[in-house]
Amino acid sequence: MNSGDHSQAVIMRPVSNLFIASSMIGALLLNALPWEGVWLTLRPDFVAVVLLYWCTHKPLRVGVGLAWAIGILADVNDASLFGQHGLSYTVLAFGGVVLSRRLRMFDLREQTTQVFLILLLTYLIYAMVHWQVNGHMTWGYFLGCLTSTLLWIPISALFKSMRQMRVDRE
Amino acid sequence: MDSTQTFQVFNRGPTPAARLVFFTVLSLLLMFVDAKYRYLESTRSALSVLVSPVQRLATLPGDVWREASDFLVRQETLLDENRALHRQHEKDASKLVQWQSLQLENQQLRNLMDMQKRNQFTVQFVKIAYAERDIFRRKVLINKGSTDNIQAGQVVMDDKGIVGQITRVYPWLSEVTLITEKDHAVPVQVQRSGLRSVAFGAGDTSQLSLRYMPVSADILKGDVLVTSGIDGIYPAGIPVAQVEKIERDAAYPFARIVCLPLGGVDKHRFLMVLSSLPKLPERPPEEPVNAKPKGKKTGGHG
Numbered sequence: 001m002n003s004g005d006h007s008q009a010v011i012m013r014p015v016s017n018l019f020i021a022s023s024m025i026g027a028l029l030l031n032a033l034p035w036e037g038v039w040l041t042l043r044p045d046f047v048a049v050v051l052l053y054w055c056t057h058k059p060l061r062v063g064v065g066l067a068w069a070i071g072i073l074a075d076v077n078d079a080s081l082f083g084q085h086g087l088s089y090t091v092l093a094f095g096g097v098v099l100s101r102r103l104r105m106f107d108l109r110e111q112t113t114q115v116f117l118i119l120l121l122t123y124l125i126y127a128m129v130h131w132q133v134n135g136h137m138t139w140g141y142f143l144g145c146l147t148s149t150l151l152w153i154p155i156s157a158l159f160k161s162m163r164q165m166r167v168d169r170e
Numbered sequence: 171m172d173s174t175q176t177f178q179v180f181n182r183g184p185t186p187a188a189r190l191v192f193f194t195v196l197s198l199l200l201m202f203v204d205a206k207y208r209y210l211e212s213t214r215s216a217l218s219v220l221v222s223p224v225q226r227l228a229t230l231p232g233d234v235w236r237e238a239s240d241f242l243v244r245q246e247t248l249l250d251e252n253r254a255l256h257r258q259h260e261k262d263a264s265k266l267v268q269w270q271s272l273q274l275e276n277q278q279l280r281n282l283m284d285m286q287k288r289n290q291f292t293v294q295f296v297k298i299a300y301a302e303r304d305i306f307r308r309k310v311l312i313n314k315g316s317t318d319n320i321q322a323g324q325v326v327m328d329d330k331g332i333v334g335q336i337t338r339v340y341p342w343l344s345e346v347t348l349i350t351e352k353d354h355a356v357p358v359q360v361q362r363s364g365l366r367s368v369a370f371g372a373g374d375t376s377q378l379s380l381r382y383m384p385v386s387a388d389i390l391k392g393d394v395l396v397t398s399g400i401d402g403i404y405p406a407g408i409p410v411a412q413v414e415k416i417e418r419d420a421a422y423p424f425a426r427i428v429c430l431p432l433g434g435v436d437k438h439r440f441l442m443v444l445s446s447l448p449k450l451p452e453r454p455p456e457e458p459v460n461a462k463p464k465g466k467k468t469g470g471h472g
Contacts, residue, residue, distance in 0.1 A: 025224065028221070028224050029224050029227055029228050030228075032224055032225050032227075032228035032229075032300075033228045033229075034228070034229055034232055034300045059186075063186065063189065064186055064189035064190055064193055065189060065193065067193075068193040068196070068197065071197075072217070073217065073220065073221055076214055076217040076218050076220075076221050077221050077224070077225065079309065079311075079338065079345055081201050081204050081205060082200045082201060082203070082204035082210050082213075082214065083196070083197035083198065083199070083200030083201040083204065084197075084201060086193070086196075086197040086200065087193075087194060087197035087198065087201070090190060090193040090194055090197060091190070091194070094186055094187070094189070094190040097186045098186055129201065133201075133205055134352065134353075136352055
């Protein structure tokens with residue numbers, strides 16, 4: 001098994017709270033872009049992926065509570081039921097925090113399969129709540145789960161390089 | 171990566187599992203309260219102030235692009251458009267004169283018959299700020315809110331017909347539920363035969379359906395449905411949809427009727443909000459017999 005952490009020669013610097021906060025706001029912004037039609041169906045949930053990244057890489061700082069708070073903001077943003085995103089992101093964060101050690105041992109490709117399951121659970125919870133309240137289901141919604149999983153690799157790579165850049169500068 | 175973490179031996183607070191349970195229960199509670207009652211609307215609009223800068227920023231590139239393309243339009247196109255609009259205006263003006271005299275006549279007749287006068291409504295022009303964000307719902311957000319006296323329950327239409335109804339009002343935005351939203355009901359009347367019915371949204375496709383219409387109902391393909399004005403929310407006589415398909419199967423007690431909305435439910439950027447709300451409370455005692463059950467009356471009214 002190729003363990004990602006040990007093969008790295010670079011030491012990452014501590015992540016500032018500002019970086020985490022701005023990445024979260026950026027994700028909310030990307031979710032809030034005027035997506036329409038097919039693009040809305042295929043839109044990955046940026047907030048979920050970014051949240052999962054921080055939950056797995058900084059489980060002591062970004063956890064269930066923060067995920068819930070972000071979820072409430074996402075509920076306001078999407079005009080969905082209060083607590084709908086909150087609940088699904090809570091479960092997402094729990095999955096991320098519990099599996100954080102295990103996930104960080106894997107390389108990106110192996111991580112992706114595990115991330116897919118966590119995201120699928122998140123999407124499933126959101127859809128279940130919708131189904132319970134409104135009594136019908138839009139199956140295209142689950143396509144977003146696939147694109148979100150695909151987003152995991154670029155987001156991980158991007159954040160990793162951004163965290164390394166901070167070392168190079170000094 | 172672990173080396174960067176501060177190593178805490180003691181006191182990390184509750185375990186993730188405990189937090190999971192706590193926040194799950196909290197979310198479930200919130201959802202229950204939000205779905206059953208409407209206590210949380212003020213919290214929502216307070217939080218929306220926090221989120222609205224993000225939303226504005228997100229729609230900024232699109233707005234800038236549109237402004238720029240508005241600015242760089244060719245003079246020829248503008249002239250053409252102007253000419254077409256003039257022609258349309260002249261055509262409409264002649265009809266309007268006729269309409270005014272008809273309206274007077276109608277009012278006189280109604281006075282003679284001692285009937286209630288038709289509601290006059292004033293119109294507010296609004297712009298769609300963003301379209302449906304949630305894949306499950308048929309909603310748009312418009313750029314005016316409670317600061318512009320928009321109220322939940324008001325009717326939204328474009329130049330062709332009904333588009334939807336305002337269901338939630340924020341300080342600078344309001345949410346419009348489109349008539350194609352699943353189970354959203356509009357009381358309608360077939361223009362040709364005067365037959366009353368209720369048009370329900372079909373959900374994810376841009377269609378409406380008429381439910382509980384007997385197989386023998388007098389309805390044909392191409393019939394135009396207008397609002398009947400019975401519920402006191404939608405003013406009477408505004409076009410809603412056109413009948414697209416009728417399936418009459420003797421095995422079922424009801425015909426399956428599919429209609430397409432006439433208003434550009436997911437096309438336009440500019441819409442009109444009708445404000446006829448103050449006159450509503452007078453209506454119910456007038457027509458108690460005709461009150462039809464509404465599937466989902468999301469907007470508060472009166």
